[in-house]
Amino acid sequence: MSLPLEHIHVIDLTRARSGPTCVRQLADMGAQVIKVEQADDEEGVSRHNSDFQNLHRNKRSLVLNLKDSRGLAILQKLVTKADVLVENYRPDVKKRLGIDYSDLRSLNPRLIYASISGFGQTGPYKDRPGYDQIAQGMGGLMSITGPPGSGPWRVGIPIADLSAGLLAAQGILVALIERERSGEGQWIHTSLLEAMVSMLDFQATRWLIGKEVPPQAGNNHPTGIPTGTFKVKDGYINIAASGQHMWKRLCDALDAAELYDDPRFSTPGRRSRNRDALNVILEEKLQTRTAAEWVEVLNAIGVPCGPILAIDQVFANEQVQHLRLAREIEHPQLGPIQILGFPVTLSRTPGALRAPTPEKGEHSEEILQELGMSSEEIRGLRDKGVV
Secondary structure, rough: OOOOOOOOEEEEEEOOOHHHHHHHHHHHHHEEEEEOOOOOOOOOOOOOOOOHHHOOEEEEEEEEEOOOHHHHHHHHHHHOOEEEEEEEEOOHHHHHHHHHHHHHHHOEEEEEEEEEOOOOOOOOOOOOOOOHHHHHHHHOOHOOOOOOOOOOOOOOOOOOHHHHHHHHHHHHHHHHHHHHHOOOOOEEEEHOOOHHHHOOHHHOOOOOOOOOOOOOOOOOOOOOOOOOEEEOEEEEEEEOOOOOHHHHHHHHHHHHHHHHHOOOOOHHHHHHHHHHHHHHHHHHHOOOOOOHHHHHHHHHHOOOOEEEHHHHHHHOOOHHHHHHOOOEEEEOOOOOEEEEEEOOOOOOOOOOOOOOOOOOOOHHHHHHOOOOOHHHHHHHHOOOOOO
């Protein structure tokens, strides 16, 4: 079975999370990825930990000293044959190494060069180091997360890193499509800050159009009411019943027609103004059944409702298992391990987990031989610390 990107060759110069997240999308869809690594750089983590294994599957590893002119020459040779290069160096570092877009475009005008940074390639913050939590704060997310009046809260996943990686992968795919028409590559770039601000979505437009500064709303939906987390007999559930039809169904399920007729709750605007009082009443009525019972009852009448699962419960869930969101792969040192599957299904050419995260430099000799180097030449480069 063919893979959709198996004809695309990618050079991965990234580290940390946003860049590897981007490249992982391409690798899972079949792209031939060479992960270029420095000999003395372990990225601050064990290669065998769960995070590293999940980020770098489906790649080959080449150790290369880019500070040595011979190492740079090897990278340049790889660039002449590549379709895509992804990097997340600071602008001054890649310029100093001689690997910025202007340097490499001259070697391969068809190259799509993708950059991910903390704050953008230009502007007053371009040289600042980027970090997910910094972007969460500067991008506004921490000001709208958490209970009202509780101070800033970070989200429990590195959402700025992840969204920047996904947006960069999207940009690469668009550039590949455009290249089919123009025959030319281009430089695409995004940043943690740009990704985070764009992810504000409707919360951003509340300010941009309505000049309303969104406050913290905790587990309540900021505008759709009642939508939130509610205490039941044995724990908590999420319910989303904000429209009038959904609201009527919820009232019927709770045997509480009086709520639907109550003038405090009769319209979305009134429910918004009286949300705290409404939530107290709803929780009193929801105490009569367990989470599992309410999930069954409410979904049966078309009211969105779901349990709140711990991570182990997520992967035990029957729908998550049906969708195969965890996949097993054989690792030569770790044995069979489970990592996240690819969350998009293509009916004819689906993605695949083909290989585990490689050991550092595992494919160096293989890749250099593909460039036409002899075993003797490769030994010489190893002896000099170039590869």
